[in-house]
Amino acid sequence: MKGVLLVNLGSPDSPTAKDVKPYLDEFLMDKRVIDVPKLLRNILVRGIILQTRPKKSAKAYKKIWWEEGSPLIVISERFTEKVRKKTELPVALGMRYGSLSIKKALDELDKKGVDDVLLVPLYPHYAMSSYETVVVKALEDQQNYFPSMKMTTLPAFYHRPEYIKVLSTSIAEGLKDFDYDHVLFSYHGIPERHIRKSDPTRFHCKIDGSCCKINSVAHHTCYRHQCYETTELVKAFLGLDEDKVSTSFQSRLAGDPWLKPYTDFEFERLAKEGKKKLAVITPAFVSDCLETLEEIAMEGKEQFEEAGGEHYKHISCLNERDDWVELMASWISNWETKNLLPV
Structure with a gap:
């Protein structure tokens, strides 16, 4: 059975230093974000950056936080729900960093009987610190926890x-x-x-x-x-x-x-x-x-x-625009029926 995994960046659970710190730790300790040897990365991130950055970032998050939660999460959830209504396939949402993890999203699909996944990094362009790290993490989680799953990745679509x-x-x-x-x-x-x-x-x-x-x-x-x-x-x-x-x-x-x-x-x-x-x-x-x-x-x-x-x-970004939803649904439909994806 086919299914779709949409993946975006992620967000802290709340605009507080307490929740921002573990989020930043996961984000900045990613070797594709700060690409230096692990020991040096550990010193830079945990010894220097995380000593002051969480409070500063929390203040910034408070300025943009919505009543429903993180704008990125809320918008991504709204987009996902609209895409679900345009396709008969199960569609799950995961985040590269934070509590709404890729593993949780794959588990959601697995429980629905999905064994053939279309991975959609919600980034138009290829970069090792965004698109690539999503693909690598998704494949790692798939192989470690859902080895019977097949995974296909939507290419970067910046030029389509x-x-x-x-x-x-x-x-x-x-x-x-x-x-x-x-x-x-x-x-x-x-x-x-x-x-x-x-x-x-x-x-x-x-x-x-x-x-x-x-x-x-x-x-x-x-x-x-x-x-x-x-x-x-x-x-x-x-x-x-x-x-x-x-x-x-x-x-x-x-x-x-x-x-x-x-x-x-x-x-x-x-x-x-x-x-x-x-x-x-x-x-x-x-x-x-x-x-x-x-x-x-x-x-x-x-x-x-x-x-x-x-x-x-x-x-504003595309967010949950209807034409953006329709486009994503068309890519999913082409993959579902013809195994065709944008190149």
């Missing part, structure tokens, strides 16, 4: 025409009543070394844009290339002016070079260049979360206005 159409429609609706000077596509940041580590050729990725113009197998796992490609595809679909669109990367840790340009630097640059009305899109996420609601919608607005900007708009 049907996905670009849904994403572009969402963005167009967000821009409809906003007379913008500039549109900033802000993607989640990762260390530059992750790009090199994910390059199967070990030599193609230069992280300067020149390699993106050369067709290569490396593009299948190059997060930077995929982000810029998403921007270009949406820009073409909507007919956005070249000089009114740019790409940046948000969220970084000190000490290592991360993908540039940095979003917070772009807020200041754009404002000082006379861009008074800025729209910001966060296409690395399909569900609004701490990074979109607090870092971009709240802190980003403050940073842009402090630098001289006047009007700022954050365009």
Whole structure:
């Protein structure tokens, strides 16, 4: 029997330091997130970061927390329920980190008689710290606890025409009543070394844009290339002016070079260049979360206005939009009936 496992990032159980700390511990101790030797990772995370970060992060979570719970969890659950109504297959929701685990979701499917699972990482782009770690964890749990299960993974879908159409429609609706000077596509940041580590050729990725113009197998796992490609595809679909669109990367840790340009630097640059009305899109996420609601919608607005900007708009993620639900249901249906998945 076939079934579907949707997997998103995860969230603390509450916006308190007590619950944020174990969540951050699981997240930051993931070797695909902080990719240093385990001993050093343990010192960095448990000896330094977790001594102060939980309180700071808890304050940020409190700013965006909904009455029903974590926005990421609530939105993901709503999306999952809508997808269930569009397919006859069992659909379970798991999170890479936190109490709503992948193992629990697989157990839910197993109890319904599912032995053939479509794994759907809810990330449009491939990155070792997001898409890859979901796939690895899901396969580990499947092999350790449900060895008779078969698992198929939905590929990264950042470039699929049907996905670009849904994403572009969402963005167009967000821009409809906003007379913008500039549109900033802000993607989640990762260390530059992750790009090199994910390059199967070990030599193609230069992280300067020149390699993106050369067709290569490396593009299948190059997060930077995929982000810029998403921007270009949406820009073409909507007919956005070249000089009114740019790409940046948000969220970084000190000490290592991360993908540039940095979003917070772009807020200041754009404002000082006379861009008074800025729209910001966060296409690395399909569900609004701490990074979109607090870092971009709240802190980003403050940073842009402090630098001289006047009007700022954050365009929401796809969340539980009906056309996004319909698209996911169509992918599931194609896999169920024809074993066909986007490539």
